[in-house]
Amino acid sequence: MTHPIPPGTRDVLPDEMRELRAICDRMRACFEDSGYGEIHTPALEYEDVLRLGEERAAGARYRTFDEQGDVLALRSDMTIPVARVVATRYREVEPPLRFCYFARAWRTAERGVGEPREFLQGGLELIGVPGVEGDAEVVALTLAALDEAGLRRHRIGVGDGSLYRSLLMSLGVPVDRHLPLLESLSRRDLVGLDMQVSGLGLRERERELLVRLPELRGGRGVLERAAAPAGDAVEGLRALYELLEERGVADRVIFDLGLVRELGYYTGVVFEVYDPAVGFALGGGGRYDDLLGRFGRELPACGLAMDVQRIHLAQAAEESLA
Amino acid sequence: MSDDLTIAVPRGALFDGTLDLLDRLGIDTSEVRSNERKLLFADAGIVTMRPSDVPTYVEHGSADIGITGKDVLLEQSQRHVYELLDLGYGHCRMVVAAREGGDPIGDALRRLGRVRIATKYPRVAAAHFAETGRQAEIVEVKGSVELAPLTGLVDGIVDLTATGRTLEENHLRVVEEIGVCTARLIANPVAHKLKGDRIDRIVEGIRGS
Numbered sequence: 013m014t015h016p017i018p019p020g021t022r023d024v025l026p027d028e029m030r031e032l033r034a035i036c037d038r039m040r041a042c043f044e045d046s047g048y049g050e051i052h053t054p055a056l057e058y059e060d061v062l063r064l065g066e067e068r069a070a071g072a073r074y075r076t077f078d079e080q081g082d083v084l085a086l087r088s089d090m091t092i093p094v095a096r097v098v099a100t101r102y103r104e105v106e107p108p109l110r111f112c113y114f115a116r117a118w119r120t121a122e123r124g125v126g127e128p129r130e131f132l133q134g135g136l137e138l139i140g141v142p143g144v145e146g147d148a149e150v151v152a153l154t155l156a157a158l159d160e161a162g163l164r165r166h167r168i169g170v171g172d173g174s175l176y177r178s179l180l181m182s183l184g185v186p187v188d189r190h191l192p193l194l195e196s197l198s199r200r201d202l203v204g205l206d207m208q209v210s211g212l213g214l215r216e217r218e219r220e221l222l223v224r225l226p227e228l229r230g231g232r233g234v235l236e237r238a239a240a241p242a243g244d245a246v247e248g249l250r251a252l253y254e255l256l257e258e259r260g261v262a263d264r265v266i267f268d269l270g271l272v273r274e275l276g277y278y279t280g281v282v283f284e285v286y287d288p289a290v291g292f293a294l295g296g297g298g299r300y301d302d303l304l305g306r307f308g309r310e311l312p313a314c315g316l317a318m319d320v321q322r323i324h325l326a327q328a329a330e331e332s333l334a
Numbered sequence: 335m336s337d338d339l340t341i342a343v344p345r346g347a348l349f350d351g352t353l354d355l356l357d358r359l360g361i362d363t364s365e366v367r368s369n370e371r372k373l374l375f376a377d378a379g380i381v382t383m384r385p386s387d388v389p390t391y392v393e394h395g396s397a398d399i400g401i402t403g404k405d406v407l408l409e410q411s412q413r414h415v416y417e418l419l420d421l422g423y424g425h426c427r428m429v430v431a432a433r434e435g436g437d438p439i440g441d442a443l444r445r446l447g448r449v450r451i452a453t454k455y456p457r458v459a460a461a462h463f464a465e466t467g468r469q470a471e472i473v474e475v476k477g478s479v480e481l482a483p484l485t486g487l488v489d490g491i492v493d494l495t496a497t498g499r500t501l502e503e504n505h506l507r508v509v510e511e512i513g514v515c516t517a518r519l520i521a522n523p524v525a526h527k528l529k530g531d532r533i534d535r536i537v538e539g540i541r542g543s
Contacts, residue, residue, distance in 0.1 A: 169527050199417075200418075200523070202417060202418050203417050203419065203420045203518060206420075227537075229526075229527055284527075286524045286527055286528055287524075290395065291395020291396070291522050291524055292393075292395070292414060292523065
């Protein structure tokens with residue numbers, strides 16, 4: 013007899029649970045040491061409140077009604093709930109504020125492999141530290157926490173979500189053409205991107221720039237190779253590189269000028285976390301300077317969250333190499 | 335994911351073109367050419383498989399890059415893989431075909447309100463008929479699709495055709511073209527970053543050849 017559970021969910025039995033727990037404990041200790049206190053928020057939130065943070069409620073997919081007829085949604089990430097907490101419970105507290113969490117979140121399992129419906133997210137949010145100072149702290153602390161979790165070869169991809177859009181603006185590409193271009197870019201359908209760009213009637217140099225920019229990724233060198241129209245964003249990434257160098261982690265970062273993340277609340281730098289043992293990103297994040305303001309407290313913020321089960325995959329692979 | 339670059343190579347119609355391409359890049363394919371049953375060629379960093387499995391291996395990172403047809407990518411559009419290059423060879427058309435004489439698809443739509451379509455590409459077929467505002471019942475078959483309209487199973491088919499000869503021999507004719515498909519180079523998203531240099535060298539090599 014089978015008693016199914018929904019696809020994309022799973023039972024965790026004691027051996028695996030012990031290992032997951034150990035990973036969370038080590039990462040939590042690392043975050044706590046750096047002043048990031050752990051918080052927990054309700055799994056169910058009012059949908060209207062999540063929508064304040066992002067139009068699509070950050071992709072929340074599971075909804076129900078309470079006895080008053082209000083719509084409740086299962087949170088799809090912790091960033092919006094943390095923003096809500098900061099704007100309410102910490103209304104009078106001076107920034108910066110630092111939080112970490114290890115909490116479950118829910119999304120639909122619609123695309124490809126490794127897309128769970130329910131997953132354990134471990135992450136951190138840094139509120140009130142603007143610009144590259146904040147970005148560098150989040151990157152360095154994430155790398156350190158993964159070291160603690162037993163990973164050795166992990167890297168963080170760093171891009172700027174506004175870079176391509178500002179490039180399109182500066183080249184005078186009509187606004188109604190932006191969305192399909194950005195969609196191809198976010199899927200890295202570079203063949204489709206090339207075809208669309210070629211149909212824009214730009215000069216060859218500009219066409220080349222739009223097609224080749226998303227291919228630029230690697231160390232500091234790519235920031236030198238990015239041409240002038242991508243200016244401001246690349247300037248920001250250069251400044252970030254210098255701070256990461258001071259922290260001794262610059263070699264763990266891969267700049268990726270084609271990186272865009274799908275979530276609508278990112279305003280600048282975006283991150284993705286990789287380990288060669290796992291074929292998909294362990295997690296990601298970025299800077300979201302407008303989100304807190306939507307809850308009534310204008311503060312810059314930056315954060316990053318990872319799927320703990322994927323970290324576990326990478327850690328197990330690392331062990332088998334040792 | 336090992337440190338070496340692993341390339342997923344499709345057996346079947348794209349096989350020879352792909353091996354020729356790898357030869358031009360200086361990758362030794364002689365062992366692959368001489369051994370039809372072997373699947374894993376560790377020295378050359380090549381794994382061979384049917385084209386529709388290529389996105390699966392690449393998505394998981396079991397292969398870092400791979401070559402497959404655009405038809406496969408269209409059908410498996412949910413896969414998290416990067417599409418890096420149009421390789422140009424393996425030129426085919428994705429078409430709607432029906433029996434010669436008359437208009438079986440139009441007749442079915444007019445009289446029965448829907449058309450029955452057999453295909454190995456159920457997502458592509460469903461999307462094409464939805465986009466053109468026609469109700470279609472999609473019948474997925476695994477073998478020769480040409481048989482389905484001849485036996486009355488369906489009113490038409492959606493399939494890939496290179497020369498059109500198989501269609502012709504089975505008294506079918508192309509009634510619509512959905513798109514042109516060629517071989518594509520795809521990459522695993524993580525490998526695209528962590529093995530960027532080696533992947534770029536291959537991309538540049540192909541662009542230059």
